[in-house]
Structures are given as C-alpha cells and as structure tokens.
Amino acid sequence: MITHSVIITSDKVVVDGQTLPHKEQGSAMLTELYRSHVGDYPKFFKMDTLCKVGFLASELLLNAEGDRNFEPREDRAVILFNRSSSLQADTHYQSTIQEADNFYPSPAAFVYTLPNIVTGEIAIRNKFMGETSFMVIEDYDEQTIMQNLANAFQDPVTESVISGWCDCMDEEHFEAKLFLNNKLSNR
Amino acid sequence: MDELIYTLKKQIIEALNLEDMTPEDIDENAALFGEGLGLDSIDALELIVMMEKNYGIKLKDPAQGKEIFKSVAVMADFISKNRTK
16 A cells, blocks of 8 residues: 655655645755755765655655654665666766766766665665665556565565655656555555 | 865865865864764765876875875875875
C-alpha cells in the first residue's frame, strides 16, 4: 500500500496531493525547498541535480511520514528507476577531461557518474540498511516498477520500500515520483 | 601571504561547493578536515586537483595531503613555496 507520495517537476512539488508553495523554478527551486524543508545536510550542495531531486523527494516523503529518528534499520529498501541514468553528471565530468591542455578530472564530478548514487545518498542519510537499487529503463513504466516492488517484498526482512521514478536531463528538466510503500497491505 | 590566503579560501569555497560560506567564515588556522570545515575524502582529492590546476603543484604522494591540508594557512605556505604558476 502506498502511504505517502511526492511528485517533483521543474516547476511543481506535490506532497500527498498538496502543492508546496515556492518562488523559484528548476535547480533554484530545489535549493529553495532544501532550505525551507531540510536545511541540515550541507552535502546537498555537493550533489548533482539528479541526486538533489531524489534526495529532496525522499526528504519530503519521509517528513510526511513523520517520526524520523535516523536509527539504523534493515527493513526499508530504496528502489528507483529512470531513463536518463546519470547523463548530466556524465556530461559534466566529460567536460573536465575534454581538452588535453586542460585535463583536470574532477573527483567530485566523477562521484556522481552512476545513478545508483541517489539511492546510496538516501540510504546513508537515513541509515537504511536494506536493498538499494537504481534501474535504468526505456520509459516510465508502472508495471515494471510494481513488479520490482513485489519482488522486493519477497525478502522477509523488507517491510517498506521507497520506490519510484527519478529522472534528470539537466538543471532545468527533471522529474521525480516517489512513493513510500508499506508491505502489510500488499499481502 | 594574506592575499594568497584570501584567494585560496575563495577557491576552496568554489571547488568544494561550500554553499553559504564566505572567505571570512573560514578561519585560516582551523582544521580543514574533521572538526573544522568537515571535509571528506572526495574533497581532499578535489583539493589536490585544484592545487595542480591553479598553482601547477602535483602531489607525488597523496599521503602528503594529510600535512598540507591541515589548514588554509598551512596550504598557503606550501603553495607559496612550491607553486609553478
């Protein structure tokens, strides 16, 4: 059963059906909402846009759930999907190694050249010790997401899963649809 | 040296995306890692790249970083003695 949901696009953020007010758009909107709804995780500013979108969506989702204690737990998994993988980070990193005369590979850019860094960041922040995976598929496909969700719940330890879509083309074009799913009602 | 320290602070803020920080917020004698600015291992690698890019300094032994990155003041001293650009 879905207990909470968050939708983020470049100009709109909706938590459990309620639109969050904001002034900015695109990546500036992400920063604005980080400041107003999170604020205690400076690593946010080092993230690429894909990570920022996924991280912020997870924070809003978990704030909606409430009672956050950041204690280690093994019963929660994070399983996300997208179509663009880590394209923006890949392009940015490529720019640091493009010219032979200006060849300075950036470690901070390289770190984000895998999409599953998003699920890792969410797990590290919240001390989720369960499954984390990030799958790249052709397009948003609810059936694929639901199938993988059902598979995750086959694990007897997993009681809840943060799942959904987290895609980013660039700083101004991104989309996240994250859901908090509880196992009990899936039985 | 004061000018180099100020420039270095600005370059560190930019290279490490230390949002909301200004050069004035960084104590040049405070530890960069651990208690100080709370930087991590990726930040250390980024500082190594920044020193090479801006000052032409190539660290032959990454372990040197532990000494050099003690504080902005120590970094500035090392850069002033070893810079090639």
